Each structure stands twice: as C-alpha cells, then as structure tokens.
Amino acid sequence: MQMIEEIDPRLHVTDITKPFEFDLSRPLEIEVGCGKGQFLTREAKLNPNCDYLGIERMLDRVRLFSGKCKRGKIANAKILRLEALYTFHYLLPEHHARKVYVFFPDPWPKKKHHSHRLFGPLFLNALWKRLEIGGKLEFATDHKEYFETVLECFAGDNRFERVEAMPRPKEVWTEFETMFRSQGLPIYSAAWKSLPADDSPLEPLTIPPEAEPREGIERRI
Numbered sequence: 001m002q003m004i005e006e007i008d009p010r011l012h013v014t015d016i017t018k019p020f021e022f023d024l025s026r027p028l029e030i031e032v033g034c035g036k037g038q039f040l041t042r043e044a045k046l047n048p049n050c051d052y053l054g055i056e057r058m059l060d061r062v063r064l065f066s067g068k069c070k071r072g073k074i075a076n077a078k079i080l081r082l083e084a085l086y087t088f089h090y091l092l093p094e095h096h097a098r099k100v101y102v103f104f105p106d107p108w109p110k111k112k113h114h115s116h117r118l119f120g121p122l123f124l125n126a127l128w129k130r131l132e133i134g135g136k137l138e139f140a141t142d143h144k145e146y147f148e149t150v151l152e153c154f155a156g157d158n159r160f161e162r163v164e165a166m167p168r169p170k171e172v173w174t175e176f177e178t179m180f181r182s183q184g185l186p187i188y189s190a191a192w193k194s195l196p197a198d199d200s201p202l203e204p205l206t207i208p209p210e211a212e213p214r215e216g217i218e219r220r221i
C-alpha cells in the first residue's frame with residue numbers, strides 16, 4: 001500500500017536542458033496552466049492507468065495541486081513549475097501525449113500584450129511535436145476575441161483538424177470555469193486532433209533582446 005507521505009507530485013528539474021524521462025508504456029495527458037488542479041487531479045484519480053502532468057508557473061497553485069494529490073493519494077499526477085512553451089519545446093517526449101488541455105489561459109486582452117499569449121506558431125509547432133498523431137488539444141476560454149484568434153491560428157495550420165470538443169458537465173469545470181459560470185459569462189470551447197505531417201526538428205527558441213536577462217537594473221533618473 002502506498003503511504004500518503006510517499007506521494008510527491010512535484011517534478012523536480014535538475015537540468016532544464018535535459019528532456020524528462022516518462023514511462024512511455026503509459027499514456028500521458030497534460031494540462032497547461034493547470035492552476036490548483038481541480039480538473040487534472042480528478043481525471044488522474046478516475047484513470048489510474050494514465051499519467052497526468054500539470055504545468056503551472058505560480059508557486060501557490062503548485063502547492064495546492066500537490067496538496068490535492070497527497071490528500072487524495074493520487075500517484076499518477078505530476079506537477080511541474082515551469083514555463084509552458086519552453087517545456088513543450090525542449091522537455092517533453094516526442095509524439096507521446098494523447099491529450100493536452102488548455103483551459104482558460106490568460107487572454108492578455110491588450111494589443112500590446114498579445115505577444116504574451118500562449119497560442120501562436122511557436123506553441124503549435126511544439127504542441128504538434130509532443131502530441132501523438134491523432135492526439136487531441138482541448139481548449140476553453142471565456143474570452144471571445146482570444147477564442148476567435150485561436151480558431152484562426154489552428155485554421156491556418158494543416159497539421160491539425162478541428163474535432164468536436166469534449167462535453168463540459170459541472171464535474172470537469174476548472175476553478176476559473178466555476179467562477180466565470182457563476183458570473184453568467186459564456187464559455188467557448190474547441191478541440192483539434194493532430195495529423196501526420198513532415199516531422200522536422202524544432203528550431204531553437206530565440207529570445208528577443210528586450211527579454212534577455214540583464215546584469216542588475218538600470219535606474220532612470
């Protein structure tokens with residue numbers, strides 16, 4: 001029997017240039033920006049024969065996710081505190097994930113912040129590389145303009161085909177979905193499956209000069 005203290009869902013990163021080793025004999029599902037883990041920990045508990053990975057950069061949410069796994073004795077869910085695009089680009093196994101969930105990603109509504117959005121050509125390249133062929137991306141948002149932008153983004157990429165989105169009964173709601181629905185906001189959802197395509201290596205990510213780390217901070221006087 002697994003003791004509750006033995007469950008540590010945090011995936012510890014010792015070298016961010018080395019891809020993680022997953023048990024490739026088991027299916028893998030990933031949630032990007034999984035927050036406190038309401039959705040993913042429930043899925044993991046219901047499906048012990050599948051592995052689940054949450055990617056979340058906020059520490060307090062990572063801790064809450066871990067607490068849910070420990071209390072629920074959920075051994076097949078892991079949480080990684082790292083940036084999602086980087087993780088998809090460099091650290092996940094090729095063509096192994098059968099599903100990727102992105103629920104209520106930050107919409108960055110101001111035009112000057114659109115470059116912070118997750119969905120764009122770089123993420124789609126890395127997503128296609130990590131999904132098994134026929135694997136699915138499930139997406140939901142309350143933000144109509146971002147929803148339409150994401151639809152356009154996938155429509156321009158022939159490595160993906162739009163398919164029916166998963167049903168959204170109350171049991172699968174995330175924390176943000178619960179909040180948005182309680183405010184009467186509409187929820188938009190869509191899904192795509194990946195298709196066979198040219199499988200060339202991903203180009204290295206480049207950092208724009210303004211985002212490069214600097215020695216100290218210059219003060220403007």
Ligand SMILES: C[S@@+](CC[C@H](N)C(=O)[O-])C[C@H]1O[C@@H](n2cnc3c(N)ncnc32)[C@H](O)[C@@H]1O
Pocket residue numbers: 032033034035036055056057058061082083084085102103104105106118174175176177
């Ligand atoms: C609006 S919240 C939604 C949380 C959860 N999906 C839900 O529906 O309740 C977006 C979450 O994504 C996380 N996030 C945003 N960008 C991320 C990134 N690039 N890498 C990892 N996590 C990210 C945020 O920290 C936040 O917890």
